[in-house]
Amino acid sequence: MAGVLRIYLALGLEIAHMKISANFSALSKTKWYEYAARFVLGGSVTVIAGILAKRYGPVFGGLFLAFPAIFPASATLVEKHEREKKQRAGIVNTARGGEAAGLDAAGAAIGSVALACFALVIWKLLPAWNVWAVFAAAVAAWLAVAYSLWWTRKKHWAHPE
Numbered sequence: 001m002a003g004v005l006r007i008y009l010a011l012g013l014e015i016a017h018m019k020i021s022a023n024f025s026a027l028s029k030t031k032w033y034e035y036a037a038r039f040v041l042g043g044s045v046t047v048i049a050g051i052l053a054k055r056y057g058p059v060f061g062g063l064f065l066a067f068p069a070i071f072p073a074s075a076t077l078v079e080k081h082e083r084e085k086k087q088r089a090g091i092v093n094t095a096r097g098g099e100a101a102g103l104d105a106a107g108a109a110i111g112s113v114a115l116a117c118f119a120l121v122i123w124k125l126l127p128a129w130n131v132w133a134v135f136a137a138a139v140a141a142w143l144a145v146a147y148s149l150w151w152t153r154k155k156h157w158a159h160p161e
Contacts, residue, residue, distance in 0.1 A: 034077050041072055071108040075101045114146035
């Protein structure tokens with residue numbers, strides 16, 4: 001547990017140097033039917049995971065909960081919004097929309113892998129450890145994996161030049 005805590009603290013110090021911001025104006029640019037599409041796709045994936053869990057067991061069904069449920073809808077919407085923004089600015093080349101969707105896909109993949117690690121820690125440690133200690137270890141594992149993959153992508157894959 002001390003090793004996990006050291007990793008968590010080291011990541012916390014590194015994250016403290018990052019500037020995190022939110023752009024809430026983007027919420028007003030999204031149409032109601034785009035939210036509905038995300039809701040329907042996300043709900044469908046969750047229902048399918050429940051059906052699979054009932055038929056084949058919770059371990060198998062739980063694997064599908066790591067699927068980024070709203071990703072299919074959000075990737076197309078990200079691409080569409082970027083393309084429309086460039087067209088309004090008079091820019092003909094709309095490749096940036098595809099690049100933005102690709103970044104969204106990379107984030108979804110990173111999140112899925114990190115969530116699978118969170119689930120693995122819960123699954124393996126819960127029978128033997130205290131619930132709160134297991135939860136803390138799972139959160140630390142999720143944070144370490146998500147940050148490590150994000151950092152690796154940023155340093156090694158973001159600019160292949």
